[in-house]
Amino acid sequence: MVESLYIHVPFCVERCHYCAFYSTKADQPAKADGFRVALSREIEQSAASGGMAATLRTVYFGGGNPCFDGGRTVAAVLSMPCIRSRIGFETEVTVECNPESADMHTLQQLISSGVNRLSMGLQTTNDKLLTLIGRRHTYADFQVALSRAREAGFRDISADLIYGLPEQSISDWRIDLERIAALDLEHISCYALKIEEDSKLHDMICSGEVPAPDDDLQAEMFELASGVLAAKGYEHYEISNFAMEGRRSRHNLVYWQGGDYLGLGPSAHSRTGRCRFWNESSLDAYIQASTQGETTRHLIALGISDWIMEIAMMMLRTSQGINNEIFARLFGISPVSVMNEKLQEYIEDGLMDFDKGGIRLNERGFLLSNRIISEILTFSYNLDS
Amino acid sequence: MGYNIKKLRNFCIIAHIDHGKSTLADRILEFTGTLSKREMQEQVLDKMDLERERGITIKAQSVRLNYTAKDGVEYVLNLIDTPGHVDFSYEVSRSLAACEGALLVVDATQGIEAQTLANVYMALEHNLEIIPVINKVDLPSAEPEMVRKEIEDVIGLDASEAILASAKEGLGVEDILEAIVKKIPYPKGDPDAPLQALIYDSHFDPYRGAIAYVRVMNGTLHKNMKIRMMSSNRDFEVDEVGVFKPDMTFFDSLSAGEVGFVAASIKNVADCHVGDTITNAARPAKEIVPGYKKVLPMVYSGIYPIEPNEYEVLRDALEKLQLNDASLVFDPETSLALGFGFRCGFLGLLHMEIIKERLEREYNLSLLITAPSVIYTIRKTNGEEFTIDNPVKMPPAQEIDVISEPYVKLEVLVPTEFVGPVMELCQLKRGIYQNMQYINPTRAMLHYEMPLSEIIFDFFDALKSRTKGYASMDYEYIGSKPGDLVKLDILVNGESVDALSLISHRDFAQARGRSLTAKLRKLIPRQMFEVPIQATIGNKVVARENIAALRKDVLAKCYGGDISRKRKLLEKQKEGKKKMKLIGSVEIPQEAFLAVLEKEE
Numbered sequence: 001m002v003e004s005l006y007i008h009v010p011f012c013v014e015r016c017h018y019c020a021f022y023s024t025k026a027d028q029p030a031k032a033d034g035f036r037v038a039l040s041r042e043i044e045q046s047a048a049s050g051g052m053a054a055t056l057r058t059v060y061f062g063g064g065n066p067c068f069d070g071g072r073t074v075a076a077v078l079s080m081p082c083i084r085s086r087i088g089f090e091t092e093v094t095v096e097c098n099p100e101s102a103d104m105h106t107l108q109q110l111i112s113s114g115v116n117r118l119s120m121g122l123q124t125t126n127d128k129l130l131t132l133i134g135r136r137h138t139y140a141d142f143q144v145a146l147s148r149a150r151e152a153g154f155r156d157i158s159a160d161l162i163y164g165l166p167e168q169s170i171s172d173w174r175i176d177l178e179r180i181a182a183l184d185l186e187h188i189s190c191y192a193l194k195i196e197e198d199s200k201l202h203d204m205i206c207s208g209e210v211p212a213p214d215d216d217l218q219a220e221m222f223e224l225a226s227g228v229l230a231a232k233g234y235e236h237y238e239i240s241n242f243a244m245e246g247r248r249s250r251h252n253l254v255y256w257q258g259g260d261y262l263g264l265g266p267s268a269h270s271r272t273g274r275c276r277f278w279n280e281s282s283l284d285a286y287i288q289a290s291t292q293g294e295t296t297r298h299l300i301a302l303g304i305s306d307w308i309m310e311i312a313m314m315m316l317r318t319s320q321g322i323n324n325e326i327f328a329r330l331f332g333i334s335p336v337s338v339m340n341e342k343l344q345e346y347i348e349d350g351l352m353d354f355d356k357g358g359i360r361l362n363e364r365g366f367l368l369s370n371r372i373i374s375e376i377l378t379f380s381y382n383l384d385s
Numbered sequence: 386m387g388y389n390i391k392k393l394r395n396f397c398i399i400a401h402i403d404h405g406k407s408t409l410a411d412r413i414l415e416f417t418g419t420l421s422k423r424e425m426q427e428q429v430l431d432k433m434d435l436e437r438e439r440g441i442t443i444k445a446q447s448v449r450l451n452y453t454a455k456d457g458v459e460y461v462l463n464l465i466d467t468p469g470h471v472d473f474s475y476e477v478s479r480s481l482a483a484c485e486g487a488l489l490v491v492d493a494t495q496g497i498e499a500q501t502l503a504n505v506y507m508a509l510e511h512n513l514e515i516i517p518v519i520n521k522v523d524l525p526s527a528e529p530e531m532v533r534k535e536i537e538d539v540i541g542l543d544a545s546e547a548i549l550a551s552a553k554e555g556l557g558v559e560d561i562l563e564a565i566v567k568k569i570p571y572p573k574g575d576p577d578a579p580l581q582a583l584i585y586d587s588h589f590d591p592y593r594g595a596i597a598y599v600r601v602m603n604g605t606l607h608k609n610m611k612i613r614m615m616s617s618n619r620d621f622e623v624d625e626v627g628v629f630k631p632d633m634t635f636f637d638s639l640s641a642g643e644v645g646f647v648a649a650s651i652k653n654v655a656d657c658h659v660g661d662t663i664t665n666a667a668r669p670a671k672e673i674v675p676g677y678k679k680v681l682p683m684v685y686s687g688i689y690p691i692e693p694n695e696y697e698v699l700r701d702a703l704e705k706l707q708l709n710d711a712s713l714v715f716d717p718e719t720s721l722a723l724g725f726g727f728r729c730g731f732l733g734l735l736h737m738e739i740i741k742e743r744l745e746r747e748y749n750l751s752l753l754i755t756a757p758s759v760i761y762t763i764r765k766t767n768g769e770e771f772t773i774d775n776p777v778k779m780p781p782a783q784e785i786d787v788i789s790e791p792y793v794k795l796e797v798l799v800p801t802e803f804v805g806p807v808m809e810l811c812q813l814k815r816g817i818y819q820n821m822q823y824i825n826p827t828r829a830m831l832h833y834e835m836p837l838s839e840i841i842f843d844f845f846d847a848l849k850s851r852t853k854g855y856a857s858m859d860y861e862y863i864g865s866k867p868g869d870l871v872k873l874d875i876l877v878n879g880e881s882v883d884a885l886s887l888i889s890h891r892d893f894a895q896a897r898g899r900s901l902t903a904k905l906r907k908l909i910p911r912q913m914f915e916v917p918i919q920a921t922i923g924n925k926v927v928a929r930e931n932i933a934a935l936r937k938d939v940l941a942k943c944y945g946g947d948i949s950r951k952r953k954l955l956e957k958q959k960e961g962k963k964k965m966k967l968i969g970s971v972e973i974p975q976e977a978f979l980a981v982l983e984k985e986e
Contacts, residue, residue: 006945191941219936240941255944269946276949310952317943349913368913370938374958 001053002272004254007039008265009063009073010283016123017134017204018162020196022267022281023064035265035283036073038290040080042264047082051262051272056086058251059093061115067101071109078113092117092156092250099137102145107152117156117249118149119187125179126172129165132210134200139179146183156247158187163225164218165193166201166210173221177228186247190225191240192218219367226363237319239366256318258311258330266296274302308338313373321353321360335359340378390642391571392458395600396516397465397480399505400490401498401857405520408552409490409561410448410464416558417450417462419630446586447483447598447644449628454566462565463628463644465585465600467504473732474861475680478507479585479660482676483600483644486514486569488561489536493519493527493549497535497824499798499857505540514569517547518561523554531825539824574641579670580604580612580663582639582647587657589708593624595651598644599663602674605640611666612649615673616658620666621649654711680712682730683791683862684841685774686737687718687755687884688744689726691964691975695750696725702748703727706740713740718775722882722968723753723978728775731757734841751964753978755884759838762789762865776886779872782923788870791837793860794819798830803852807831810847814839815890835860836868838888873898873927875905876919880969884978895920898928901980908977911935916971 011026026032046052061074074095077083087093094117095110102120110118124130125139137145142159149157159180163173180188193213195202204210226236234242238256241249254261263270267281279286280296289296302310308331315322322335335358336343343359346352351365351372361369400406414420450462467480481487487508491497508515517536519529529549536544548564550557582599590596599606606612610623627635628645639645651657660677664670690699700717707713714730731737737757744750756776764770764787765780773779779788795816799807801823808831811818816833823829835844840860848856873894875885885905889897898920905918913935920928943951965972 192937192939194941215937216933222937222939239939239943252944255948261945263945267946269949271945271948278946278949306952309955310948313951313955314943314948366939368935368938370940370958371913371935374955374962377955 001051002260002262002270003053003055003057004251004259004261005052005056005059006251006261006263006268006270007059007061007066007077008263008268009061009066009068010035010266011064011068013065013068013136014134015200017132017200018193018196020198021064024283026065026068031283031287032069032073034287036076038287039073039077039265041290042295043077043080044082046262046264047086052082052086054086055088056083056091058254059083059087059091060251061095063096065098065101066095067097067106067110070101070103071095071106071113074115075109075113078115084114087114094119094158094249094251096121098135099142099145102148104148104152107149107154111153116154117158118154119158119160119189120145120149122159122180123162124165124168124172125176126168129168129172132167133162133165143183146185156186158189158249159183159185160189160191161225162191162193163221164213166204166213170217170220170224174224174228177225181228181232186244187249188229188234188242189240190222190229190242192222222367223363235319236363236366239317239369253318256314257326258314274304274307276300276302308333309377312338312377316359316361316369316373319360321358323358324356327358338378339376342372342376346372346376388576388640388643390574390576390640392460393463393571393642394460394486394565394569395463395465395484395572395642395644396486396488396565396569397467397484398488398490399467399501399508399515400520401492401495401501404490404492404495404498404501405552406490409488409518409520409550409558410466412552412555412558413450413464413562414448414631416555416562417452419448419450446588446631447629448631449634449644452562452566455563458566460566462562465644473736474503474507475678476586476659477504478511478676479583481508481511481513482583482660482674483585484511484513485572486516486565488518488565489515489542490518490520491532491536493521493529493532494524496528496532496828497539497798499796499830499859502539502798502830503796503859503861505542509540515542516561516564516568517542517544518550518557519547520550520552522549523551523556535825535828572642574601574603576603576605576640576642578603578641579668580606580610580665581670581672581674582606582663583674584657584659584661584663586659587654587711589654590648593648593650595654595657597647597649597651597657597663599639599647600644601639601641603641603670604665605638606647606663607638612647612663613666613669614656614658615662615664615669616677617656617661619656621651621656624648624650654708657711659711680732682712682714683733683837684731684737684757684759686729686731686757687720687723687726687775688715688729688741689720689723689753689755689884691751691753691966693724698748699727699744699750699752702744702750703729706743710740712736720755720777720884722884723755723966726753730774734845751975753884753966753975755978756887757841758888759791759836759841761870761888763787764789776872776888777883779888782871787867789865789867790870792834792863792866793837793840794863795833795835795840795858795860796830797833797848797856797858798824798828799852799856801827801829803856804829804831806851807848807856810844810851811835814844834863836866836890837862871922873901874921875901876917876921877905877909877973878916878918878969878971880971882968882973894922895927898922902928902930904980905977906930906932908980909971909973912971914970 010023012023093115095115096119098121122142127138205212229242237248260272266279266283266286269278277297277299285296327335347354353360398406447465452462453459465480465483468476519532522529533544533547536542548557548560581602584597586598587595613620625648626639662673690696703715712732715727718728760772760774762772765784766786811833816835819832821831869891871891871894873887873889875882902918902920915934916932918930919926964975
């Protein structure tokens, strides 16, 4: 039974240049209505099927822009009896929003619906860069939105930053970091820019309009972020995530610690045990199927080795890494049994730490995590038989 | 119809690639009713997939056709297919020896090409009656009169009765058949004389053994006859004789002038030498059919399985390919860098490419191929003389007195506006100018002598790109000449990678070293440590590049939906790693080894 819900709200005014998440233009009220109806049906069915725990630990609204309609969709979902009855004092309810959507009315609507965590997309404090990447706000707008959020009563606020943006220098980034560090946010996410094939930036790079990201510069920026934020007291608890004490994103930790979650809405993914299922990335199909009492859900079951590999891979993204006890409880084996001799090499090279509790990547290891993880995970015997 | 030598006509089709040989052959088969339209799978004679894809013929099969001419007489026509590439010129010459005539097919929009010329000259040397056919006259850009004149001026053939045809549209086919019957002489030979049958090709049949394709010159070949291969004096007993129609059709005998096949439980195609003479063991002929020679490989390469445990599969595959290809030679070889593999000899680059493709496609092998090498003759200072087919076998410079390399006589046919760039290219490639002739005001033929190693090192591509694709070339081995040659070694992270070594002319060595190290720097992925790449001649470093250590390899975002994608990426990465070879502690991908084969900028 899942204790974590993810709701995908696929509407945006306009797509940012780096984005490849599923979303459509938020200019058809009828579509939005259709979506809300289909979403509530999907939620009711999931609740009725017995897959949802009596009390949810986390609920997360992402997208697109979940606040595209002033918070109406969020409020509607949270007021559904099957949801409201499952939200307790301890439930973390997160909603993503953009500074330009964060007007007082919306924020109050969210608060009164039971949202207790806000994640705002800032990306950079440099207005020129904001325009370049297709954002529709300035840094000043963000600062205003932030103070409004505090006023509305939010005590758990996170901001997203992206580094390695086209034409962004290391000093630009340092300024971003220093500014954001001074804002007393509870949580900060710092992402290295990745060029997605379906994004506008991809085309801009192919046409030569902007230069491609520089891996080495991004490495430097990562290190700078670690340093600046650590000095301010943030815990670097996942490759791209920093939090004050007690303020980690509980919802995201479910992804990284092998927990189960249910995804609702078009393109949303779910995980229960070894099952993986997801809805198609099409709003029209989602709505259409719903009117016929069906879903656009696809399902696969992972083989044992794939399952273990996936969870191990996720755990290694966190500073806690793979905890021996938790791993043993999940799989009945110890983490080292799915690793090869490279583990020793990486420990000696100062990229990983190993003790009684478990195995983890350290700061240096985070930067090379793809390479390290793909090298050390191995299966010396066929677990699928 | 009973045997009547006067009613036989043996002919082949000479044409440049894509000038329409196969289509014409199809039409002839259709017209004579040999195959109905329904039975025709386009271009029947090119049975192998690869042959079809590349539009070339590799096996020279024959087809027997029955044709009732306009005069009401029934003739037996044997169409003998010829391989169409310079790599296989010996096979071409033996196929020509089986004929009395040839259709010379020239594309009306392209005119004569270098290879056509080479084959026509060969046909003339064999005294074949040549019937010019100007094909593709249906195309808007066709210029039949210009081509007619070219044929007369360049080859010196009377083209006044050249047949205008369009194989695609079926135009002119009857005229061609009539011309074959009227102009090509019937074969001369005595069916009662001692047997002399020329083997002009062969293939391996798993049930019947090696099948020899033969033209009976004199005498008669019977079932159950004891035959002798005159080059090796080995005897075999004939199980079957017959003709291709194009499927195997069995006869009791084949007599002088006829073309067909012999099956005699021959275990090995290697026992069926192209150009050899088959005779009656009980009543042997005194002489062989002239023109026989042993075919030698010109180009050598190391072939290695990427996964060491596929070595056996590779060996079996090579053995199976050799069943049908007596000109493929291979021997086991070891490389410090690549492990266990084979040194393989090919007739030329096309032959090598074909073998490589067949190995990868038919046997599902992932292979590493080292740079192709010609055979060098070395005379050491101590007087020792030997040949090498692998750069690593070259002794240290101070021990070498003379190195000789194979040279070829090169002919390039090119539109006049490109003569300059082509001469430049040939000079660049150490070509020695011989002469030039103008075929007509718009086309020239250049003659050079050039080292074979320069030709196999991307000459053909460079030629095509400098002439916008219009040039064509042909070459023939003429012997060895000494050269100022050195061995270029590549070191990755301080370790010499023997599979990347090559032999080059001293003047080019440094430039090649620079180009190679630059390519390798791009192709070898960054490792967790810095990797220097060096090119050396002896102890001297002539080029150096550095691959900086990897600083970042991380997936920034990994939430709900990203997880499956990431897991699949991980699996792909693992698959990709299998295609890497670990040299010391550096992982080198397959592409890097192939870089040595690539075109130079």
